[in-house]
Amino acid sequence: MATPHTDPAAWSTSRLLDRIPAYVRAFECYVPSRPDPVLMRQYGLSHLYRLNNNENALGPPPLAREALAALESGRTAQYPSGDSYNLRQALAARFGKSPEQFLVGNGSTEIIAAVIKSFCGPGDALVTADQTFAVYEWVGRFSGLETRLVPLRNHALDPGALLEAVNERTKIVFLCNPNNPTGSWWNRDTLEAFLESLPADVVVVLDEAYREFTEDSRFPDGMEVMERHPNVLVFRTFSKMYGLAGLRVGYLCGGQELVDVVRRCHIVYSVNVAGQMAAEAALADDAGHIAATRAMVAGARDFLRDAFDSLGLEHVGGIGNFIMVRTAIPDTLLYRQLMRQGVMVRTMTAFRFPNWIRISLAQDEAMEAFVRAFRAVLDQG
Numbered sequence: 305m306a307t308p309h310t311d312p313a314a315w316s317t318s319r320l321l322d323r324i325p326a327y328v329r330a331f332e333c334y335v336p337s338r339p340d341p342v343l344m345r346q347y348g349l350s351h352l353y354r355l356n357n358n359e360n361a362l363g364p365p366p367l368a369r370e371a372l373a374a375l376e377s378g379r380t381a382q383y384p385s386g387d388s389y390n391l392r393q394a395l396a397a398r399f400g401k402s403p404e405q406f407l408v409g410n411g412s413t414e415i416i417a418a419v420i421k422s423f424c425g426p427g428d429a430l431v432t433a434d435q436t437f438a439v440y441e442w443v444g445r446f447s448g449l450e451t452r453l454v455p456l457r458n459h460a461l462d463p464g465a466l467l468e469a470v471n472e473r474t475k476i477v478f479l480c481n482p483n484n485p486t487g488s489w490w491n492r493d494t495l496e497a498f499l500e501s502l503p504a505d506v507v508v509v510l511d512e513a514y515r516e517f518t519e520d521s522r523f524p525d526g527m528e529v530m531e532r533h534p535n536v537l538v539f540r541t542f543s544k545m546y547g548l549a550g551l552r553v554g555y556l557c558g559g560q561e562l563v564d565v566v567r568r569c570h571i572v573y574s575v576n577v578a579g580q581m582a583a584e585a586a587l588a589d590d591a592g593h594i595a596a597t598r599a600m601v602a603g604a605r606d607f608l609r610d611a612f613d614s615l616g617l618e619h620v621g622g623i624g625n626f627i628m629v630r631t632a633i634p635d636t637l638l639y640r641q642l643m644r645q646g647v648m649v650r651t652m653t654a655f656r657f658p659n660w661i662r663i664s665l666a667q668d669e670a671m672e673a674f675v676r677a678f679r680a681v682l683d684q685g
């Protein structure tokens with residue numbers, strides 16, 4: 305073992321590591337996938353269909369493409385607006401709210417951290433589902449907060465069980481509607497009854513990352529719900545429907561007093577020039593894009609459901625541009641075998657769905673390539 309005399313550097317590093325909070329030491333890092341060219345070399349591929357991240361295969365709306373193409377390199381020498389001024393104006397006009405009610409982040413994931421930092425201190429607790437978007441749980445855990453995970457019921461968030469998990473230490477409940485990865489969703493009545501029963505001093509993060517994928521009139525609109533429930537903070541993103549995942553732009557909307565609190569713990573200038581511009585342009589040009597994306601997703605979902613049914617496989621999917629399927633093959637093995645045929649899917653063990661994979665819904669060519677590869681793997685046994 306190193307001592308201050310035999311190896312001073314190793315000794316001091318081990319002293320530093322000893323002082324790290326136990327909850328950080330216990331936390332396991334998420335390992336992102338490697339860049340496509342690296343993976344393609346690794347698997348010997350000339351083409352890769354990326355169906356792992358629920359990106360929009362159609363890309364962004366035309367105006368956003370034009371805005372990005374016109375971005376002058378001189379503009380990148382200047383800092384962006386530190387609080388996404390123009391984009392907040394555009395969001396306010398779109399949703400009939402004040403620009404001060406919006407907070408824009410480097411993806412909505414960045415804002416999850418800001419909300420948790422704003423409302424929670426030592427000894428506080430969070431509540432969310434066990435099989436949902438994992439970042440709520442991760443940030444809670446590496447912030448040293450008790451994060452209570454409530455099991456889904458029939459692949460959907462369970463309102464009664466979530467309410468039971470709330471106690472006097474609970475500061476925030478995270479609801480993902482529709483839920484990633486199951487696509488299940490609460491209708492207006494379910495959400496309303498839940499909010500009526502929840503103590504009004506618990507913040508509710510209503511994550512509507514995939515909201516734009518549905519037209520169902522029974523689906524609640526967080527922008528309207530927050531008017532009646534001041535404890536609700538709505539999260540949306542430009543990463544999914546708007547095809548701007550690579551630029552990292554997401555936002556929160558809520559009552560101004562609450563948003564002002566979150567702003568204190570939010571890093572200013574975190575959203576870059578290109579992201580702000582492209583998001584504003586995307587918002588101004590979304591009608592045709594949303595219709596085309598919904599049509600693509602609906603076609604892909606039907607196609608995959610039929611394929612899974614014909615194979616006798618259990619599948620789950622509702623609202624959102626993704627579907628999950630369960631096979632008898634371990635998901636990591638299935639991932640590698642699909643990768644060898646140029647198709648990348650999401651393994652679901654980390655979402656607590658062992659032996660399931662999630663597939664993003666995209667154009668016909670990609671869906672056909674997936675089904676071909678999937679059948680070939682299953683045929684091999």
Ligand SMILES: Cc1ncc(COP(=O)(O)O)c(C=O)c1O
Nearest residue numbers: 411412413437484513541543554
């Ligand atoms: C439910 C949900 N919320 C938020 C996000 C992240 O969005 P962003 O890219 O804006 O950080 C995702 C991304 O997969 C998601 O599935």
